[in-house]
Amino acid sequence: MLNVRSVGLSLSLHKGLPLGSGLGSSAAAAVAVNEIFGGHLSVSDLVLAGLESESKASGCHADNVTPAIMGGFVLIRSYDPLELIQLKFPPNLEEKDLLFVLVNPEFEAPTKKMLVALPMEIPMRDHVWNCSQAGPLVAAVLEGDFKGLGKALSSDRIVEPRRAPLIPGMEGVKKAAMEAGAFGCTISGAGPTLVAVTDDEEMGREIGDRMVEAFMEYGNLKASAMVKRLDRVGARLVSCIPG
Template sequence: MAICYQSPIKPISITPSTNLSTPRTLRCNLSFPSKTLTTEPEPVFTSVKSFAPATVANLGPGFDFLGCAVDGVGDYVTLRIDPQVHPGEISISDISGVGNSAKKLSKNPLWNCAGIAAIEVMKMLGIRSVGLSLSLEKGLPLGSGLGSSAASAAAAAVAVNEIFGGKLGVSELVLAGLESEAKVSGYHADNIAPAIMGGFVLIRSYDPLEFIQLKFPMEKELFFVLVNPEFEAPTKKMRAVLPSEIGMSHHVWNCSQAGALVASVLQGDLRGLGKALSSDKIVEPRRAPLIPGMEGVKRAAIDAGAFGCTISGAGPTAVAVTDHEERGKEIGEKMVEAFLQEGNLKASAMIKRLDRVGARVVSSIPR
């Protein structure tokens, strides 16, 4: 268990769980301003490069409280000590990557998800003596439903923390990323928590923030079939179609499916996971009609042997699960065909494993 109280007076206390086979609960009290360290740390690196993975949020019935990280695709941040930047501030020097990221994303750190998260970590650390320059490399397209903003925020938060010696724990990094998410796409942690922590994460509470890491068995194989059509689904637009009220029967159904999904993750039961993943009766029915061909894509995935299929996050990416990579390729082909036939959309498929690590530093230059 890790507990962080964001008090302006007392430093945080982190005590990692010693039993890695059990779910890990992390709690953060959000009642106080962001400042956790009383002494400004010295930088231990002149430059670090970090990576944060894509994420699949909601997982069907787990709207805003379940998510997982996906291996092999994500965003990179390169951060360096820059004497040209005013002490205590951060500058975004470059944005590159897939799609139209460089054109659509602002280099103003106050309006960029990586910049916002970096600033929050600097506040937590009390950085006032050095300036930082940040370069963002987008591996995830914008508005894809794969946690693009969370990946940038997670990579930036980890990079700033590591360049000053890794003083902050997971809870504080999630808080910094959540501040970014709140300004960019909404106050929800089901992307940012798994992007930083890896694996499956359950958001137990938002006030105070509490999240539980769910351990998927190491000996089990899990493959995600991610099919991304050439169609942008902005998170704010996709949230606007959600119902303000739901009936009791749908509430009971979705709660039971979310519980079954969590149990399936802990047991490594992919058939149960897929069945629950496909069973949302509240969010998916409202969003699927906005994604051309989505209903046909889901049918095609199940018919091709997927254990389950749903919308990844706010969409438009469709995600299916299987236990075999080659079968995943076949499922992906059928889903791509369905997007073209049913929705007149070109699409591409990726077969990816569960990312069990989360955001991490991939290279560094000592000071």
């Protein structure tokens, strides 16, 4: 895409993310290569490059790479042609921001395996239910509604029920997150990482601790937790060190 034909390129990536975690990391590589050669690609081109990278491993899915590059929340309207709608999550009037509690167990869930678990046919009642949650999810993002966002993302009846049994202790961990005060909790990407939503960093750490304990109690898995603020900017060059 950069029309570079005379230079070979080898990258060593230190992502700080466990493999098969459902956290998505293809965006960083696309942004890095683009910056090395002058940063000529547009955001949409970077998304396409990230999709090409992801397709080699687990199929063409824009749900991770697109918001990672663009920041915030992105609605994927279509793939052919690629149509993206960026949804602006407004600052909270009480100066609170959206926080994600990411809890990753020491357990690998390859994306291809998690995709195979999905149903080939979806009952009409489940389809209708999930559609009825998609609208409120978008509305919650546009309105900056933490509780509405958490409620909508916790209400999936198509994907989560099929993948939950493949993540040891998942249901107990989700219950622990909700009891600890999370607005919502679900699987991050294909899993096995779980993500909970809150607006308070101290509470987020408490939610993370409870989820880690629950992974050991219900799934006999060690886990680690981190609390991350919503990134409204997306993948970008932080520094450049001459080699």
